[in-house]
Amino acid sequence: MHSMDELGTEAGLTRAERTARRRRMLRRRRRTVTIIVAALVLLLGGGAVAVTVTGGAISDVLGRDTDYEGEGKEDVVVEVAPGSSLTQIANQLVEEDVIRSSRPFIKEAERREASFQARSYALRTQMSAAAAVEAMLNPDTVPQVQVPEGMQLKDISARMVESGMDLEAVDAALEDRTPADYGLEVEAPSLEGYLFPATYDVRPGSTAEDVVQEMVDRTAAEIEELGLAEDEANEILTLASLVEVEAPGDPEVRRKVARVLLNRIGPDSATDGLIQSDATVAYIHGAREDLTTTEEERGSDSPYNTYRHKGLPPGPINSPGRDTVEAVQDPAEGDWQYFVAVDPDTGETKFATSYEDHLKNVEEYREWLRSHGESTDAADSAAETGGADG
Structure with a gap:
């Protein structure tokens, strides 16, 4: 729970700013927990202390079965990385303040023999462990933009609009923009060819510019991984775009x-x-x-x-x-x-x-x-x- 002082301080902040602030508070609490655990170890003479720190509050140390109640509060998107174990996912959800402690989530997931895919999950802050497991097993459909190999900018624009984005916002994010506008320093006349072919989730709160930024970032990562120099990238991608059509x-x-x-x-x-x-x-x-x-x-x-x-x-x-x-x-x-x-x-x-x-x-x-x-x-x-x- 948040104190009245905390809630008053959050007044007027955006959702992203409130979330960031709460994460900072969680990290500070975790540091406090670490100090308390260290003190307990010293007081007990260095004996074995069976304590697992999985959350952001002292109660997580002294009572690992603590849990939130209900379906949660504010929307949050959690990205589960490939290869994440159940424990790692639980700890990540604690970090994001989706669940209060990891053990109830792990128990519920094991009871339901749950298996979670690497993907984006639309969740809420301060959910009960059972509600979080249910939401991840039956995730809300997240709008997506699929960009197959060889797709042109005008068609990518249309797909972004079909995913629910505003036409004017999409036009503003794409028209008369170059890769340099999104941090990729290559000489190119437009974004054509620099929106990497892949499937992109349109996360809650994402803007058209956010999605385009992700596409350009993927291209930048590919350019780096393929060892392309910035001064040759446009030439290589241009030639590749012709071959994509021709062969x-x-x-x-x-x-x-x-x-x-x-x-x-x-x-x-x-x-x-x-x-x-x-x-x-x-x-x-x-x-x-x-x-x-x-x-x-x-x-x-x-x-x-x-x-x-x-x-x-x-x-x-x-x-x-x-x-x-x-x-x-x-x-x-x-x-x-x-x-x-x-x-x-x-x-x-x-x-x-x-x-x-x-x-x-x-x-x-x-x-x-x-x-x-x-x-x-x-x-x-x-x-x-x-x-x-x-």
Whole structure:
């Protein structure tokens, strides 16, 4: 329980400030408990003292079965880490002032043969042990934002809104913002490609900026873990985002596609330094089901148009997955300049060093389209443009 002085001091504070203040009080009480335990040991002449300190109040030391009553008070989210034992979870809940002491929670969990997953739990402060176990066994559904590999910023924005976030708040968190606005110091034109593909819980009280911050933080952690220098991160992620569209699936195919794109912007380019990727044109205008583009669309002045502008586009065109980034970091060895998926069902992709050989592969793709009763427009476009993805 809190004294009148404590409650008066908390008046006017936000929920987060009240929670932080109570945690500080819990830590101070724990230090007091430690002093008392040490004194008891000295008074008893150093004999064995069967005391387990699991909580933030003296009663936890002298009576480990103390418990709160009821369903709790203020909302709090507790993040259970992978590999946490039942005792560790109980101690964490005491630390967060969800339960008063660990033993009743452990007893209740063992009685119910409970097993808790590593995840976020929406709980309340000062719950009874039984109520806490029940809440963790039957957790409230927490809204989530799922970001699969290859998803674009506009679609991530839509999913954030679908999770219950305010549209204006989402727009403010994403539009005209760069990774640097969220602490990731890389040169990039926007947040495109820097919202790491994963599933994110929208915790109670979280803002759109909080969720975006978590996404960018995950990207920053991946960049560090993969050993990417900040001055090369944008280039690597941009290349990976193209490969993510051009070669979903087989890691070896991705490594070869990465090599084709690098060859096209390298000194021995057969396309005068132009990547000629329909994926980048589709990023500008929107993608068709067959991923083809028109001559008019390929004439766009956008810096993302790799039919008109040499080299890589200024930034990623989607959020590439880690496997794709790793493939780009270790591209296959070869002098290919062209590739085409000759069997979309199996993903079989053929590579060529000359345009003549490429046309033979395109003809194989055309035959596949005919045999499946589909239009050969995609193959015709691939032959006409000689694009990297055709």
